[in-house]
Amino acid sequence: MVFRILLLCIVLVVIEVYAFQALKTLIKSKWILFFYQVISLLLFVFILYSLSKFDRSVGQTKQTMVTMGILLLVYFPKIVLALFLLGEDIFRVGSGAVNHFIVRDPAMDFLPSRRKFVSQIGMGLAAVPFLSLIYGMTIGKYNYKVIKQRIFFPDLPDAFDGFTITQISDVHSGSFDNPEKIDYAISLINQQNSDMILFTGDIVNTDAKEMVPWLKVFNKIKKHDFGKYSVLGNHDYGEYVTWPSEAAKEENFKAIKKLYGQIDFKLLLNEHTFIKKGNDKIALVGVENWGHNFKQAGDLNKAAQQLQKEDFKILMSHDPSHWDQIVQHHDKHFQLTLSGHTHGMQFGIEIPGYFKWSLAQYVYKQWAGLYENLGRYIYVNRGFGFHAYPGRVGIMPEITVIQLKKAQKLA
Structure with missing residues (x-):
């Protein structure tokens, strides 16, 4: 822990030096520069102090989320600025080397001075993530989007043609701080009037108690006809804190599983059930969490016991790496x-129907939206809540409505 904080200090100091160089190029007032340094130092000390006080027996708190928000808000724009100025430094050193060893002009300094317009451009670029992060922490984290997706299947039972499913995922109730916004999101869920609603895990960050203040509002989710x-998500196992005993951890896990029932959701634990409509039926399969880099409690074979290949199946599995490595x-x-x-990743760029980018795509092949392979589909919900960073930039909280449609079989 001490080594990591020391390494972070060194990185942040280097970033601060570059950021101050840009500011000093543009601003000549010593008082403004002095106040900038004082404020930067205070924020630097606050961040390091808060990180050093992180209690693994408690896990994420409102304080740690505020710290992460400030850390990103202060240093992400400065990283952009520092990288831009680093590019200028590479040019300056290269230019000085050419002059010193080749041109040999004694009138020119080895290292040319910084150019004002470069610092101006760098500051302008840094303003983009700064303003985006402020938006994400004030508006973006509750800017719910209803995303509708129609998927065609040649083997869909006739009675389910047009069947609608609302999907929510990753509630992370321990991060909420605005009851009015959550109430609005629940009303959006109810407005969809879907046939069935599915919740693909992570009801809390760690502790079952996080959901208690929100039980009443989540119980406003109306009954759905089907x-x-x-299912459980990786955070529902309480794996990311140090518990006083295994018994305490197990007690919390039992309480988390009960939470789903307390908001009237049937929790599927490596099992399946049949959804019947008319003379037809489809199998709804639910597995515990299975992730490439996370807990692997999911047992697909157990959940699909006695199901046939010909049965139409909808699988709920929290982590998309499960589909990528096994399910498909x-x-x-x-x-x-x-x-x-x-x-x-709660951060990215998305133009619906045209373009989407996030750092998440370098970790997960399927990270947001619909993907297909040989007639097998996965839909990855972008999440209802937020975790770690208390905001969302570009990748908004999502309520998904999926409509199943019957496709014509190819001759």
């Missing part, structure tokens, strides 16, 4: 998988 079902290749043919987990 049920309300859920499984011989029982899971037509549709619903996941979450990635949050789209």
Whole structure:
């Protein structure tokens, strides 16, 4: 821990030096520069102090989220600025080397002075993430989007043609701080009037108590004609804090599983159930969390016992790496998988229908939206809540509405 904080200090100091160089190029007032240094020092000390006080027996708190928000707000723009000025320094050193060893002009300094317009451009670029992060922490984190997706299946039972599913994921109730916004989001869920609602895990950050203040509002989610079902996410196991005993951890896990029932969701634990409509039925399969780099409690074979390849199946599995590594290749043919987990990193650029980018795509092949392989689909929900960084930039909180449609079979 001490080594990591020391390394962070060194990195932040280097960033601060570059940022101050840009400011000094543009501003000549000593008082303004002095106040900038004082404020920067105070924020630097606050961040390091807060990080040093992180209590692993408690986990994420409002304080740690505020610290992460300030850390990103202060230093992400400065990183952009520092990288821009580093590019200028490389040019300056290269130019000085050419002059010193080749041109040999004694009238020119080895290292040319910084150019004002370069610092101006750098400051302008740094303003973009600064303003974006402020937006993300004030508006973006509750800027709910209803995303509708129609998916066609040639083997969909006739009675389910047009069947609608609302999906929510990654609630992370311990991060909420605005009851009015959550109430609005629940009303959006109810407005969709879907046939069924599915919740693909992470009801809390760590502790079952986080959800208690929000039980009443989540119980406003109306009954759906074909049920309300859920699975566990990686955070629901309480793996990211140090518990006083295994018994305390297990007690918390039991309480978290009960939470789903307390908001009237049927929790599927490596099992399946049939959804019947008319003379037709589809299998709804739910597995515990299975992630490439996270807890692997999911047992797909157990959950799909006695199901046939020909059965139409919808699988709820929290982590999309499960689909990427196992589900899409499984011989029982899971037509549709619903996941979450990635949050789209809560930061990225998205122009619906045209372009989407996030750092999440360098970790997960399927990280937001719909993906397909050989007629097997996965939809990755961008998440209802937020975690670690108390905001969302570009990748907004999502309520998904999926409509199942019957496709014509190819001759």
